[in-house]
Amino acid sequence: MIKVRNLSFGFADKTLFDEAEFSVGSGQKVALVGANGVGKTTLFNLLLKKELPITGDIEVLGEIGFVPQEIKRDLEMEEANFIRNYLDPKHKNEDFQLKKMLSGLELGDLDLSDNPKVLSGGQKTKLALCRALLTEPDLLLLDEPTNFMDIEGKRWVMDFLSRYNKTLILISHDISLMDEAINRVLYINQNTKKIEEYKGNYSKFLKLKKEKEDLAQRHLLVQQKQIKRMEAGVIRLFKNKSKKGVHQRVILQRRVERLKQGLPETPSEIRQIKFTLPEPSKVGELPLKAFSISKSFNHLKVFKDLNFSIIRGERIAFLGPNGSGKSTLIKVLNGILEPDSGEVKRDINLKIGYYSQEFVSFDLKKTLLDSLIDESSLPSTQARSFLGRFNFLGEKVFQKVATLSGGEKTRLAIALLTSKDYNLLILDEPTTYLDVMSQRIILDALKEYKGTMIVVSHTEEFISELKPDKAFLMPEGRMVFWSDELLHRVSKI
The missing domain is CATH 3.40.50.300 (P-loop containing nucleotide triphosphate hydrolases)
Structure with a gap:
């Protein structure tokens, strides 16, 4: 095949x-x-x-x-x-x-x-x-x-x-x-x-990969010990000035060199991203309020007459099946889309950090470095150091955003989120494309965040560990206090 x-x-x-x-x-x-x-x-x-x-x-x-x-x-x-x-x-x-x-x-x-x-x-x-x-x-x-x-x-x-x-x-x-x-x-x-x-x-x-790596590590240690013993023998033979002693030393040195050349290359450590979210800037008690907002696309009604308020410091999970309007509602709250009717009121000091599963905020023609500088106003040297925390090293920072993998785009999006003191994070599937270890690191950082947060995720474990205060249920358009029982309703809401 x-x-x-x-x-x-x-x-x-x-x-x-x-x-x-x-x-x-x-x-x-x-x-x-x-x-x-x-x-x-x-x-x-x-x-x-x-x-x-x-x-x-x-x-x-x-x-x-x-x-x-x-x-x-x-x-x-x-x-x-x-x-x-x-x-x-x-x-x-x-x-x-x-x-x-x-x-x-x-x-x-x-x-x-x-x-x-x-x-x-x-x-x-x-x-x-x-x-x-x-x-x-x-x-x-x-x-x-x-x-x-x-x-x-x-x-x-x-x-x-x-x-x-x-x-x-x-x-x-x-x-x-x-x-x-x-x-x-x-x-x-x-x-x-x-x-x-x-x-x-x-x-x-x-399991098999770990067994293979453990076996290779044990074999490497045996070889390293053997080389160490032989190098000690070479040092002892330096004291023997006879022709036979010199000959033995030369032969032993050659064996040591051959063994060293045959050693497997030690795998470079896979660097993990490392970051914390900055302290959120000050904002009013009700950062965001929705008054009778509705949205449709042609003949397709997405939601109608939604009313709710977001209280400062709350963590709210938007729950609902595919096609229930979660991402569209997020775009309306964020100002990317206008509601057909109704109004979204935003506090004068509101600073929204938005992660989109579609990466809509990216300029694909920019480099990683330019993207961060434009978002954060950091000097170039500091911006490069900042990107390094997210495992964007060396010449990688000059790569065009369009050439990044999905996981790399996610890491860049998270980097941009941490570059400012946003007081409301709106996160639409923030662990998309990431390996398990990176998902854990992002979850741990979000758990420590003190600001207001709206999250869309279809990963039960992620939502559960984030411990939301409330859930906004779609397509009903209802705000309820959080209960772990809601996790089992995610696909049925």
Whole structure:
């Protein structure tokens, strides 16, 4: 199905693959894993021939179906005025065939004449999956398919992929999905630039990888002790000035050098991001108030006559299934969208820090450094140091935002949030694209934040640990005091 030999590829300042090799057989379901920015999405682009290798061969047999990571930046979806035009641009299928496929993906309530722009992130992901499946692909590539899914959507994807009987390669940070739906792991080793193959699901991969690393570490310690003993022998032989002693010393020194050259390279430590959120600036008792706000897109009503107030210092979780209007409401509160009717009153001292799952605030043409300087007004030297806390080091700060991976864009967005003393954070899926360790670091920082916070997340563990004071339930448009029982209602609200 797939054979990759001696693959080398990288960008001007970074090597991603160095003579990497792997193969994928027909019917295998594979997880592609590795740290943020290590080249997972780039490998997909190489398989799709969107990028060409510097050296090496890539052989892929059959038709490929692809669902991209940043589905909300899918230009074909953005330019399609109707769902039908996006799903079937060459009009090869009858309407009933498209409706049947949509129904199978739990999108049966959508009309083929609807504009895909108004759909939620989870609905757009399902729509992209529908389009990919219509081509009847031999190989399905999914890049973070559950990123914008609610709990019910994630369960649906898990069940769908468990039953899927063709070849699949999946990029995901969803451990449950990778344990349930896959039977093989390809691991991109950022130290060796190779691709390692493991049999089994993600949990088995972690176990096997740790055993392999522990064995390599024990072997390294044995070799280091042997070298130390031999070096001590060389020192002792310096006292023996005879020809035989000199000869033995030279031979022993050569053996030491050969052993040192054969030592495996010690893996460089994977740096984790490190930050705290600044003390929020002062703001009034009611930073934000909504009076009878309504919003629609064409004939689609998103919400109507919402009334609520946000009290200073509160943590509020916006809960509801995909398509219930959470992200749209956040954009109205933030002033990105205007309500059709009603009013949002903001305190005169309100400073909103906004994290969007769509990265709408990014200028993709700017460098990382320019983005931070423009946001924070920090001098260049301080800005570079600041970005270093988020593992953007060296020449990386001069990279264009457009070239970043999803996880790197998330880290940049969090960096921008911490560069000012915002007194209201509005966070729309803040852990999207991040590895598990980075998710934990961000959660710990948010737990310590003293300001007001509005959070949208479909990750039960994240919401639970954040300990909200209240929940705003969509689509009902109701503010309630927090209870852990709400976690079990997330997909049913």
